[in-house]
Amino acid sequence: MSTEQPPVQVVVSLDTVVKEYGATTALAGVSLEIAAGESVAVMGPSGCGKSTLLNMIAGLDRPTSGSVIVQGEDLGHLNETGLCLFRRRRVGMIFQFFNLLDDLPALDNAAIAAQLTGVSATQARRRALELFDELGIADRRDTYPALLSGGERQRVAVARALMNRPSLMLADEPTGALDSHSAEQVMDLLIDLNQIGQTLVVVTHDEHLATRCASRVVRLSDGKMVGEQSVEQLL
Amino acid sequence: MSAVWALSRAAARRRRLQTTVIGIVTFVSAITIVVALELFSASSAPFEHAFAQQQGAELVAAFDKAKVTDAQLVATGARPGVTASAGPFPQVTVDISQPSGAGPSRLPSVPPGPLTVVGRPSPGGRLDRVDLWSGHWPTGAGQVVVNRAPGGPSPVGSVIELSDGQSLAVVGAAYSVSQSAGAWVTPAEADALGAKESEMLYRFADATTSDQLRSDLTSVTGGLAPGALAGSRSYLTLERQYSTSVAQAYVPFLFAFGILALVVAVMMVANVVSGTVVAGLRHIGIMKAVGYTPGQVGAVYLLMILIPGAVATLVGTLAGTLVSKPLLSTATQGLGLPAPSVSPWLDVVVLAGLPVLVALAALASARRAKRLPAARAITAGAAPSAGHGLRAQRALASTALPRAVSLGLGLPFARPARTALTVATLALGVTAVTFAAGLTSSVIRYGQLQQRTSSVQVTAAVRHNGRSLLVVSAASDQRTAELLASLPGTRTLTAELQTVGELVGPNVRIDLDFLRGDTSSLGYPIVNGHWINGPGQAVVGPGFLKDHDLAVGDRVTLTMGGAPATVTIVGETWSYDPSGLMADWHTASVLDPGRGATRYEIGLRPGTNLASYIARANRADPSVMVQANGGLNGDEQLIPDFSTLFTVLLAIVAALGVLNTVLLTIRERRRDLGMLKSIGMTPRQVTVMMVTSATALGLIGSLIGVPAGITVHRVVVPAMVHATNAVLPSSLLDVWTAGLIAALALSGVVIAAVGAFVPARNAGRLRVAAVLHNE
Ligand SMILES: Nc1ncnc2c1ncn2[C@@H]1O[C@H](COP(=O)(O)OP(=O)(O)O)[C@@H](O)[C@H]1O
């Protein structure tokens, strides 16, 4: 289904996206474009719709109206299974509370993402171990999530997100549940990723994280975009 | 597929308690279902079942040896319409004498009188494969195997004395559903005893009606010398006798239990499985975020549940088969039939069916989870829907209850779907327990009504001594009656003359029972009209009224060969009995003056020792055989046995259902529990809180389950009684005392508390640091 990509590569394109939960309007018509290799920070007070926005881009939920196009794929045209297949290959996602599968040891938590795309278990583990090595958690590979520290868990989640070399990495308050030291490490990791060309969208209300990681900051308030700045402007 | 398999295997292994619960519930359900299904197949048509199993003879015929040769008889097996035959076997009728040494309280192994003895080389053969349930087949002269339904003490070792002075040693006991003989010996021994007849056994292509059997008989005997056929009997006669017997009445009861067990087991499995899925919402959300497709999510849950489910089904089916074997033989003993074999195809049905059921339950509940967008599934697991619970919890907090209790009572409001599931589990369990308790009481009453043991406890029957028609003189009757009345302990005495007569008009033979004395003390329930209270009155069963198109108030004329007498039917009893009529003594003296009673029914004073009364009565008058009326004999004990087994199994399953729910609640609320403990809640308070919330649900389960169980009882019991063509006496339904209802209501609470206790205590022991660290 993927169409020929235009020269200026737009990875994410939102057009007047509205999301309502019953009487609550989480997003009130957001339009946004993100280009390949960009690193965008989404900021705003709690409850302003940041996670909702990210979920729309990840195909974890559907907008009430408006369109979401990621890598030329109109998510509105995909059914539940289609969205899953899309997420598998195109999107890596990390959450504030990690969302690891408690029943699997750390390494398998990451490997499973590759296994889902048809890679053999052995190969998936090998790739996961490479990532664990890079992330400095190779010695924790057989530990179950319940026994890992928050920082370790978030690094497992990062490894899982990177398994299928996604064209888009989404992070929802990735440091929100971490101590400052672990937060610093995870931040460095995201910066490194972006340096080697990974497109990145980070939700945060941490100005420090935003200025360090992002090339552009998008501000939301009550479901509306209230400002857009490049980091140069910020500084 | 490997990602699916890896995750489901890991989950089944890691969630040990949940896997165990699913395993045990499926295991117990498999046992229950196998026993129930075996019971079905054994009780749905017990006679037909046993008859088919023994390759029963549809026609048993005796031929005169002097008029037909063995070769001619063998040739009858090739006549048109005959599908199988066996014989000829030499047959002789011997006369059993009164046992000489036996005391009055000891029953002879074979009653005195004529006995048909057939010479057969083996219990097997093409037809009438009799069930040799004790001892061995005769191997030489002087040995005999008696025909008797299995159960009760084995007669092996006793001796049958014939009136001509010979004696036969009983070496075995066997049962022929076709009733092809009273006893069997070797063919040589039958000849030695003077066999003058040959027995032939047949099965036919068409033998479903008596007309077909008549033409089959004509086909078999055609061309033989006139008078060659000495006698014959079709299996339809036996089937009819069987279907009107008391034992048959228990079949619907067994059936109802089977259905109940089946329904509850199925619902419990569905309940536990769907509980697992509902509790897995957050997990499902994460899986979808990682990239599991809805189909794969379904597959993971299916496998996760099927792994323990399949193992438990296998083990449970084996266990159920083992358990049902002795139970079934008890069941059919009560029915006077040999033990049916366990049907392997039923095992196959359960082995294949139960996993399918588990899968359907998992899929049905996974559907909702599958459709839910991943983002919402993740948050749905993390936070209970506010609103619902909040108001209830605030209201509870402002009561004077201990905080642990009010918090516990508030928990169910936070998760309405989970709560509904638990309440359903409990309500089902309580319904089953209630119904089982009611049914047990009804069946015990049914037995009491049949045997009237609450009215008359002892029967004295005039000894028969082999005479076919028992005639007792008035003088001997008077002597016996006075003697029995004078015994200490006798409260009421009713004399009865049991004989046969004819209904003038339709000219059919009927069984007559004339009653003398305080006849209302006999305790026959009257469902219509009233009991006999004057001369010329009669009482009959609904079968009699139906067969002769009569109603209460009608008059019928009876004869016993002499002068006729007319009686008015004044009442209808409840049991079907198409051929019996009870009338007052005056009518007997009109029909055949001077005949004495053949039977006495005695009601004892409270506190009289039954055994010593019977022993004294037997000593006082050797001309009567005095016995206790029933009591809880094999038939009736069977129902409480079954009902206890099923009740226990179902209560276990219900408690496990609760355990499962509490377990899931705790897994999901670990953080809240850790938080409560961190702010100072003691482990004991946590346990109290969790048990309180389960107990509250148990109470609701009882409030639903007890009335539901009573309702089911009110529907099922009349249906079962009507299935036997009897009229329902209202006392069978009035079994609900306040005490019983209170105990049943308590059962829901107890089941809930027991089910909740273990996981609740574990919750109390959760280490705060571990819990909070995990979130
Ligand atoms: N699944 C949901 N159901 C109902 N309301 C929701 C749901 N998810 C988010 N909301 C509401 O939408 C608004 C935006 O939420 P969210 O995007 O999570 O905010 P943020 O991440 O910026 O804190 C909030 O008012 C929140 O209560």
Ligand SMILES: [Mg+2]
């Ligand atoms: Mg958020």
